[in-house]
Amino acid sequence: MTSATAPGATHSISPATRRSILLLSCATFSSMVAQRICDAMLPELSRVFAVSLAQAAQVVSVFAVTYGVSQLFYGPLGDRLGKFRIVTFAALGCSVGSAVAVFATSLDVLLLARIMMALGAAALIPLAMAWVGDAVPPHELQEMLTRTGLGSTLGIVCGQLLGGLLTDALGWRWAFAFLVLLFGAVGSLLLGDLRRQQAVPKAEAAPTDQAPVPRPHFVKQALLIISHPWSRTILLLAVIEGAVGFGVLAMWASHLHHALGLSLSVSGAIVALFGLGGVGYMIVGRALIPRLGQHGLVLLGGSLVGIGALALAYIPHWGPAIPASLIAGFGFFMFHNVMQANATQMAPEARGTAVSMFASFLFLGQSIGVVLAAALIDRIGTHAVVALGGGVMAAEGVYFAWALRRRSAALFAGQRGMA
Incomplete structure (x- = not known):
């Protein structure tokens, strides 16, 4: 609480724990690469398998559905069997699913491979974050979570980039071959680190090796969360954000x-x-956070996504698409950061379940967005779909800013009434 804590703060995390966090960052990076790598290859998959773009987009939507649903059981499974252990074997499982994709001879087989990949990838980000939360002191938690979050954000960049580059240069199968090697390498390194952790005497083990604190059943926690009006608002906004943010993004390339x-x-x-x-x-x-506040961040963030999407949709030259994509990404993560913060505060008495539900709703929204966007492309064209996604995101920013102001006013009024 005082400055006395500071001198030892930089040394409170052991080198072994820092190495584990670095490996978990690699795992979150791999998870997001797997999620976004198909976006740019959709036109090629449509051509190779002689299907419509909407059918080819199922490789994105089935991944998102499986990823979202899986969030609901990985939290309890990680508490029971060990978070780091689940992350390790999930990464190795993703390597197997990627290998199936390499040899897929039909779209159906490729969809099966994507489901296998999603089942593993779904564990990596939430359980990595949870492990860091258990193992790191509170005064260093934000910094360490930022490092693991940086891995997943860079994964978006590399997934989009490598999906198009490898498909163009070598063929779409090589993109999945890259994932075989990536997940195999990351999973092997995690396995080695897991064995090192297991070799540490119990007295010296990290907090994650302690017995879990008893908690209510998952269903009871979920019912507790959705009983709060603010929680329902956040979860509904997560579905919309996933649909018009991550979902329509799959159509940009x-x-x-x-x-x-x-x-x-x-x-x-x-x-x-x-x-x-x-x-x-x-x-x-x-x-930016103290200057704009949460309502300012979501209002500006949603507006930037809308502006970027509108420019990318209708400017008839590729040059402006570069700053448009950068601006839209900056705005989206400005909005998303506030969503994450509110998700962690939806139900402090059931925080783990609340975050898992938030992630589940977000990725279920993504799957809905991919399906709707792919279907609308045949009717109104890609220009209108991209612009529509940005417009809805901007409108969501306006509504969320209003909801945050209203909630702040209600909380302030309640505090004054108690005084």
Whole structure:
């Protein structure tokens, strides 16, 4: 609480724990690469398997559905069997699923492979965050969580970029071959670190090796969370954010490819700047938060996504698409950061379950967005779909800012009444 804590703060995390956190960052990076790697290859999959773009987009939507549903049971499973252990074997399982994708001879087999990959990838980010929360002192938690979060944000960049680049240069199967190697390497390193942790005497073990604190049944916690009006608001907004943010994003590369005639490599590279914009926000976010407040962040963030999407949709040249993608990514993560903060505060008495539900609703929303966007493309075109996604995101920012102001006023009034 005092400055006396500070001198030892930089040395309170052991080198072994820091190494474990670095490996977990690699795992979150791999998870997000797997999630976004198919975005830029959708036109090629449509051509190879002789299906519509909407059918090809199932490789994104089934991944998102499986990923979202899996969030609901990985929390309790991690508490029971060990978070780091689950992350390790989930990463190795993703390598197997990626290998199935490499040899897929039909879209159905590829969809099966994507389900296998999603079942493993779903464990990596939430359980990595939870392990860090258990193992790191409170005064260093935000910094360490930022490092693992940086891994997932960079994964968006590399997933979009590599999906288009490898598909153009070598063929879509090589993108999945890369994932085989990536998950195999990360899983092997995690396995070695897990064995090192297990070799540590129990007296010296990290907090994660202690017996879990008894907690209510998952269903009881979930009912407790959704009984709060504010929790229901956050979860509904998460579905919309997932649909018009992450979901429609899967169509951006296809739009650039079809509308502007860009190669899949260039299209994927431009859309990868969306994630780079998120990295930019993470760098300057600390300065913006106290200046704008939560309502200001979501209002500006949603507006930036709308502006970026509108520019990318209708400007008839690829040049402005570069800053448009960067600006949209910066705005989206500005908005998303506030959503994450509110998700952790939905139900402090059931925080783990609350965050898992938030992630589940977010990725279920993504799957809905991918399906709707792919279906609408055949009717209104890619221009309108991309612009519509940005417009809804901007409207969500306006509503969320209003809801935050209203809630702050209600809390302030309640505190004054108690006084």
